[in-house]
Amino acid sequence: MSEQPELKLVDFPPAVLARISPELSLQRHLAIGLRPNLRTFEEFKTVQINDGGLSRYSSTNSNNESDVLGSSILRSGNTTVICTIRGGIIEEDILGENNNEDADAVNAIFAKDKESIINQENLIDSAPIYPIVEIERGRNGPPTDEEMNLSQKLYETFLHSKILSKSSLKVKVGLKSKNDKNEIEILYNDENSEFQLGPKRSWNYILYCKFKIFSRSGPLFDLIWISLISALKQTKLPYAYIDENAADIKIPIKMTGNFGTIREQYAITCDDEKFNNLILNNEEIGYSSNFGVISLDKNVSNNNEEDEKKMEIDINDENNDSILLVDLEGEEEEISCKNLINVVVDSKGENLKSLTLTGNIDKSSLQKAIDLSKKRSKFLINQEI
Amino acid sequence: MSTLDRRRILGPANVKPLIFGLSSSQSKQENKIEEEEEEDINSQISKTFIKTGLITNANGSSYLEYNGNIISVSIYGPRPVRGTFTEKTSLDVHLDDNTETISDLLNKKFCNYIENNFTTVINLNKYPKSGISIFINVLSINNFQKYKYKLLSLISDATTIALINSGIEIIDIVSSTFDLNSNTVISFIKSNEIVGLLSDSNKIYKDVNDFNKIIKKLGNDSNIVKNSLINYLMSGN
Numbered sequence: 196m197s198e199q200p201e202l203k204l205v206d207f208p209p210a211v212l213a214r215i216s217p218e219l220s221l222q223r224h225l226a227i228g229l230r231p232n233l234r235t236f237e238e239f240k241t242v243q244i245n246d247g248g249l250s251r252y253s254s255t256n257s258n259n260e261s262d263v264l265g266s267s268i269l270r271s272g273n274t275t276v277i278c279t280i281r282g283g284i285i286e287e288d289i290l291g292e293n294n295n296e297d298a299d300a301v302n303a304i305f306a307k308d309k310e311s312i313i314n315q316e317n318l319i320d321s322a323p324i325y326p327i328v329e330i331e332r333g334r335n336g337p338p339t340d341e342e343m344n345l346s347q348k349l350y351e352t353f354l355h356s357k358i359l360s361k362s363s364l365k366v367k368v369g370l371k372s373k374n375d376k377n378e379i380e381i382l383y384n385d386e387n388s389e390f391q392l393g394p395k396r397s398w399n400y401i402l403y404c405k406f407k408i409f410s411r412s413g414p415l416f417d418l419i420w421i422s423l424i425s426a427l428k429q430t431k432l433p434y435a436y437i438d439e440n441a442a443d444i445k446i447p448i449k450m451t452g453n454f455g456t457i458r459e460q461y462a463i464t465c466d467d468e469k470f471n472n473l474i475l476n477n478e479e480i481g482y483s484s485n486f487g488v489i490s491l492d493k494n495v496s497n498n499n500e501e502d503e504k505k506m507e508i509d510i511n512d513e514n515n516d517s518i519l520l521v522d523l524e525g526e527e528e529e530i531s532c533k534n535l536i537n538v539v540v541d542s543k544g545e546n547l548k549s550l551t552l553t554g555n556i557d558k559s560s561l562q563k564a565i566d567l568s569k570k571r572s573k574f575l576i577n578q579e580i
Numbered sequence: 581m582s583t584l585d586r587r588r589i590l591g592p593a594n595v596k597p598l599i600f601g602l603s604s605s606q607s608k609q610e611n612k613i614e615e616e617e618e619e620d621i622n623s624q625i626s627k628t629f630i631k632t633g634l635i636t637n638a639n640g641s642s643y644l645e646y647n648g649n650i651i652s653v654s655i656y657g658p659r660p661v662r663g664t665f666t667e668k669t670s671l672d673v674h675l676d677d678n679t680e681t682i683s684d685l686l687n688k689k690f691c692n693y694i695e696n697n698f699t700t701v702i703n704l705n706k707y708p709k710s711g712i713s714i715f716i717n718v719l720s721i722n723n724f725q726k727y728k729y730k731l732l733s734l735i736s737d738a739t740t741i742a743l744i745n746s747g748i749e750i751i752d753i754v755s756s757t758f759d760l761n762s763n764t765v766i767s768f769i770k771s772n773e774i775v776g777l778l779s780d781s782n783k784i785y786k787d788v789n790d791f792n793k794i795i796k797k798l799g800n801d802s803n804i805v806k807n808s809l810i811n812y813l814m815s816g817n
Contacts, residue, residue, distance in 0.1 A: 249720050273636040283595035325591035333656030338587050350589050401595050410636040467600045
């Protein structure tokens, strides 16, 4: 009995092929005009979002002691993004000239050069938000490169988009005091016009946002951007007051012949009931889209041509070896697509807020990407998520 | 948090956290209702929402919501560990508190409790040279000061469900219950074996019988919890 050694063809199920040869798997899909995630080339992933009920102001939250000011939970495919917004209060630096008669002399030495002030001028009214991104992947330790890059990009894009102005983060401070009947009441500037509390100092809110991401399946910037915007739209800022007992204490001190005063830190407490909506510059709000440009491998498509002749392949005629894929998802697309575009537009879709290009991208793909992202942003705005 | 952390964008250093004024009388009434409800395990179960398998890149996961507490547990493993051969699986538990209310000490305590619970329950010998990681995410907490061990019992239940979802072999379903008066959480298997106990009461027990009563009461409750967990698992969700 002699057996001929036989080379058997091994069949892999799609999931295994995607693992061992992502490029080939992707090319085979593209050759028949589909993507591994079964979307077409220019089809975005759907996004579902709600407020998540994590905020203390949320109507569905039974827990009104939380210090979360706004929240959102986003789901897109299997990916879940949880965004929570928290706050802090910071005392604004008082300009020397308001406080100090010798300001001119001090400024002559310490004040910044005018040139550097001009450079910053564009951003002077724009308030930042401080993001922390955590992607759950079953490991502990310091943040990964991706997490750090996302935080940095989010911080910069947010600041330069001018979505939040500093004026909307001002704390209008009230005063907690006892009235004639010995009852405790809190006086705010807007309710009582006679009441004029005039602290020389002023305070601002600082906003932090934290993202928890589960089941990552593709580039995340678009998703965290949507969830940030949605959470900010729900965000409320509490009223705040100073307790009369703790307000404005000056303690004179004398030290080696110099007289001075120590000013007591104001203890600011937030009102547990009253709040204002956070005001955003709505016309600046647009959404983000990501794209990958991939060139079609002719060998793979030729092999399949006989079987798939009737399939319509949606490829740009002028440039028929490169394909624009929107909203990348899955290992195959992420590994194979080295040429990436990310676009953030404003609300009208006229201006770009951010544009990131990586790799070798031709003009027509870029133009198409920008057009698509404008449409996408409009669609999301109309959806009012 | 250290301000010298260059890996994260932490913002200015001199920021003060928001402190909210005392809550009004309305919430006190609510507290009373909650306390009554704490005695009624059946009504608690009917208010609990559980879902498994939401996190796709973990080996198993569960999501549990009860009365303003939201917990998500994901299990990674058994996966290979580096180093020399080990006969048993090593188990590690991480708790990430998204609400920033659990102190580091309590976090450690909670992790230890869960780890001790499940080291006895998971069939560790079946998975040599590997590790199992349990990641607990606490997304929302209701009245932590009073109900901190309630939260722990919920975490324990969520972990059991997540372990079952991951297909890791366990001896029995761990069901945990909480007693408000004595501030005690106990985890049971096989209806009467205790695998974990944590009590933090101000009261001093006069004799052992007092504590026996609590154990008996919680044991009964835990059977009800266990049955409902089994019902959930059998319903094929």
